[in-house]
Amino acid sequence: MDGASIAFIIVCAALVFLMTPALAFFYGGLERRKNVLNTMMMAIIPIALASLLWLAVGYTLSFSGDGSFIGNFKHVFFEGVDMANNTLHGLEIPDGLFAGFQMMFSIITVAILTGSVTGRIRILPLMIFIPLWLVLVYYPLAHMVWGGGFLDKIHSIDFAGGNVVHISSGISGLVLALVLGKRREYNQLVYRPHNVPFVLLGAGLLWFGWFGFNAGSALAADGLAVHAFMTTHIAAAAAMFSWMLIEMIHIGKPTVVGASTGLVVGLVGITPGAGFVPLWASLVIGLLVSPVCYFAVSSIKEKLGYDDSLDAFGCHGIGGIFGGITTGLFTSKTLAPDKDYIGLVFGDPKLLIAQVEAIVFTIIFSAVVTFAIAKVISLFTKLRVEDKAEAIGLDDSELDETAYPTFMGLDS
Secondary structure, eight states, rough: OHHHHHHHHHHHHHHHHHHHHHHHHHHHHSSOOOGGGHHHHHHHHHHHHHHHIIIIHHHHHSSSSSSSSSSTTTTTTGTTOOOSSSSSOOOSOOHHHHHHHHHHHHHHHHHHHHGGGTBBBBBHHHHHHHHHHHIIIHHHHHHHSSSSOHHTTTTTOOOSSSIIIIIHHHHHHHHHHHHHHOOTTTTTSSOOOOHHHHHHHHHHHHHHHHHHHHHHHHHSSSHHHHHHHHHHHHOOOOOHHHHHHHHHTTTTSSHHHHHHHHHHHHHHHGGGGGSOOHHHHHHHHHHHHHHHHHIIIIHHHHHHHHHOOHHHHIIIIIIHHHHEEEEEEETTTTTTTSSTTTTTGTTHHHHHHHHHHHHHHHHHHHHHHHHHHHHHTTTOOBBBBBHHHHHHOIIIIOEEEEEEOOOOTOOO
């Protein structure tokens, strides 16, 4: 065991945990005043549900056995998971710390997808949906990518969660939004963020936590962690700059919401390749991911008419897909986990092909299973709030709480 790595990964796990409350502030600020608490509640519910389910079956289904699609039940309730030594993964940190670090990823992933359905989904069916989605979508994908399963065997790579976290949550959020239908005043009113300082606070804390998310995925206090730390920061900064530049060209001035969104999509875009691509490539990825996601949320969304409330699909789904593809372009031979699979820019198409195959599989798998889960739940309980409840606001109708005193003209 390496004491420095143990201390480092403990801090990184705490940083990844912080990302979920940060996301709650980011999403809460973007929503309407009457839905802010409900939106934040939807983001933090996974802290409880995903943590308990990870202890029970999540870890063992994700990281036990050698199956192609799912693990086994060998480590149910952390049975045989050593808290002081590593006996399972050949790392310099204890089994329990590795399991705890990975737990935080499952929490933030399911929190991300809630951003697509804010303002209209009921809390009860969401609380049923979350554990089913984790068992049927997240744990299989985690096993397939990081647990030696199918997507690992085809030589696709995902350093910190492009497929497992961002594409799965973005696609699933979109599917759930399509099943629920549009918000009652969609295309009739302009939905404006009710608290821009909340958005900036959440984005800043996400950036801070993302250092643990990506650098910690090296699973040791070493040069790879330093490299991932630097690529993460450069990509976020470049994407933030790029988004502001696009806004200045498109609408004449930059916005705080735009800058915050830009840095987030930069973090999403670099996640799959943070430990695999050169530092210069992280700059390119950051500069290019913002135009791609900006086009998705400003043009494609409008033309296709779907109601992805807070653009979880447009930012995380599209950003994750872009990041996975660019990982196939820019992975260098010195950083590639398999020296026979390097980026197309360095002369070999095999990795890019594997990346595209993994992305297509993740999209189809996440979409089909999410649709099935939503439809099954809808057989037993309504997914969507009543029209009157939606008009009043979900803080009142779902939680019976109020974030702010209600003043005329300020309660929408």
